[in-house]
Amino acid sequence: DAGVIQSPRHEVTEMGQEVTLRCKPISGHDYLFWYRQTMMRGLELLIYFNNNVPIDDSGMPEDRFSAKMPNASFSTLKIQPSEPRDSAVYFCASSLRAVSTDTQYFGPGTRLTVL
Amino acid sequence: GEDVEQSLFLSVREGDSSVINCTYTDSSSTYLYWYKQEPGAGLQLLTYIFSNMDMKQDQRLTVLLNKKDKHLSLRIADTQTGDSAIYFCAAVSGGYNKLIFGAGTRLAVHP
Numbered sequence: 001d002a003g004v005i006q007s008p009r010h011e012v013t014e015m016g017q018e019v020t021l022r023c024k025p026i027s028g029h030d031y032l033f034w035y036r037q038t039m040m041r042g043l044e045l046l047i048y049f050n051n052n053v054p055i056d057d058s059g060m061p062e063d064r065f066s067a068k069m070p071n072a073s074f075s076t077l078k079i080q081p082s083e084p085r086d087s088a089v090y091f092c093a094s095s096l097r098a099v100s101t102d103t104q105y106f107g108p109g110t111r112l113t114v115l
Numbered sequence: 116g117e118d119v120e121q122s123l124f125l126s127v128r129e130g131d132s133s134v135i136n137c138t139y140t141d142s143s144s145t146y147l148y149w150y151k152q153e154p155g156a157g158l159q160l161l162t163y164i165f166s167n168m169d170m171k172q173d174q175r176l177t178v179l180l181n182k183k184d185k186h187l188s189l190r191i192a193d194t195q196t197g198d199s200a201i202y203f204c205a206a207v208s209g210g211y212n213k214l215i216f217g218a219g220t221r222l223a224v225h226p
């Protein structure tokens with residue numbers, strides 16, 4: 001398997017623009033996670049899905065952030081409108097089973113810069 | 116909820132052993148993990164330990180778990196320059212099906 005695939009790898013945009021990050025989990029994995037990594041706050045869980053259904057979105061910073069998983073092989077994280085403080089590396093991860101019983105595999109991340 | 120803490124920086128000489136420490140708060144955590152992140156890359160799973168174990172060895176890596184003190188350590192034997200990276204400890208937040216990460220320990224290996 002190719003592992004978790006994320007696109008784009010780098011994104012530079014201007015404040016106010018819409019940003020869409022994409023993720024393809026490992027085939028057969030039932031769980032998908034979106035994380036954000038910054039120097040100040042470290043690695044934060046934003047939202048996770050189980051069988052395409054959002055289970056916990058308590059880490060989503062505000063209404064400007066939204067995530068979808070229309071099918072088992074694709075998820076998006078959208079920021080609209082984007083702000084400079086959204087600049088971070090966004091990781092997608094997937095696991096076969098629940099976090100308490102299985103390991104998570106991470107994608108390479110999308111480095112987002114909002115000017 | 117779960118809180119995971121690590122020291123932020125460790126410097127070792129090439130060939131020495133490195134020990135990275137981590138503490139966590141949720142005693143019901145079932146799995147504890149060590150991830151490695153190289154510059155510009157994602158997190159790579161290094162190893163993990165189940166909570167009913169107190170030690171796990173995998174080639175140059177040894178994980179020790181002290182459940183009573185909620186303390187986890189990662190020992191890297193014969194540390195090489197290629198081991199220079201940030202190492203993250205992570206624990207399952209028992210009641211929330213989430214993985215909580217520490218801030219990461221930056222390991223610098225010098226000749």
